[in-house]
Amino acid sequence: MYVEIAEEDSHENNLWKLNFDGASNAMGNGIGAVLVSPNGDYYPFTSKLDFDCTNNMAEYEACIMGTRAATERKIKILEVYGDSTLVIYQLRGEWETRDPKLIRYRKLVLELIEEFDSVTFCYLPRDENQMANALATLASMIKVNKSEDMKPIQISIYEASAPCYSIEEEENDDHPWYQDIL
Template sequence: MYVATAEEGFQEGGPWKLNFDGASNAIGNGIGAVLVSPSGDHYPFTSKLDFDCTNNMDEYEACIMGIRAAIEQKIKVLEVYGDSALVIYQLKGEWETRDPKLVRYRNLVLKLIEEFDSVTFCYLPRDENQMADALATLASMFKVNKPEDMKPIQINIHEAPAHCYNLDDEEEKDDHPWYHDILGYVKSREYPDHATKNDKRTLRRLAIDYVLDREILYKKGKDQVLLKCVDVVEAKKFLEEVHKGDQIVSYQRIEKRLGLSIGSQREKDDSNFASSELNFEDYSKGNLTK
């Protein structure tokens, strides 16, 4: 079982890093290793050990798995990091290896590292070895039937809550945005069907702060700043732009699309928008009574 492999892109100059770790519990044993390229790309591997072994044995198994992966990809300069002081200092030759089982593991590692131009072993505290530890723990925590084919696991990063992008076909059209009733009143002084006297009074009060320009509704902010009213589809596009990369560049792109000049006024406008957003939420729920 493995988390991910790379078919290309391993041939980079500079030293690579290898983090390894082993895990043991009542269910079984697992090992994890992560190769990190000079540019910071991560290539994780994990395996479940289907045989009895000690904690120190699974640490050696994890180290060997990572080293073999590095050899397979023709990496020549490697820095090896592990949170097992015993394994690291035995491989560095600073601690004596007395356990016969570990002697054979150590000898295998020393033979494997002959494939490299340079290899260093460094001790790393457990809290700085989190990915390798998580991979080893994952592999150790469940049972796998041998005939089963385990597919790769992809690790993605979600930068926004799922509901922000949960738009069905009907929402993609958004024929009835949150400002629909305000737009109708500002444009033609129309009230929603079944609106009560109190609803109409509240709508008139809300509409005072809005202006219509070429079929686009804006909310008047302080200092004559106009805030464009957007539906859920356009709001989704803005969120995607913000999360694409550099936040400052994204803000500038959004400001340009909205026709705003926020600059030093951003803090004030954010405050104004937050307060007006509360009104939008109340109104969208039909809660017009104050």
């Protein structure tokens, strides 16, 4: 997992947001999480799960990865958003957790959140959880060599197409192209 070095001012008293998502498909299993700082900076995390799991287990794994990243940053106030109704309502205590595998996951999340002054769990529709979903899907589909170190993904925003950046300033020529014809 890649965690960017914590800033000196970790905004201990400010609200951070965490979006998480898990993906389990024929290609594999992956998780994604995004921490959003009070000033709107995004800190994405993603991991490939190299073990068999259900989609609900992947959702919990993603929540745990993001929660651990938040505790490493010494964040104290956190809003957690996920698009798994089951996981969110189980963590809120509104739905019973019956699956023995999920009971252990829920217990771990509840232990981790003891580090925070305030944590809330909120359901987020899938179409509003796009970045975490994309990270989870990417991790589930990519083949990773365990012996190689994977560098973090850098996401940039280009405001113009590549050809626009390669236009060179025209040289000032005292002789226009048509002068040789005359």
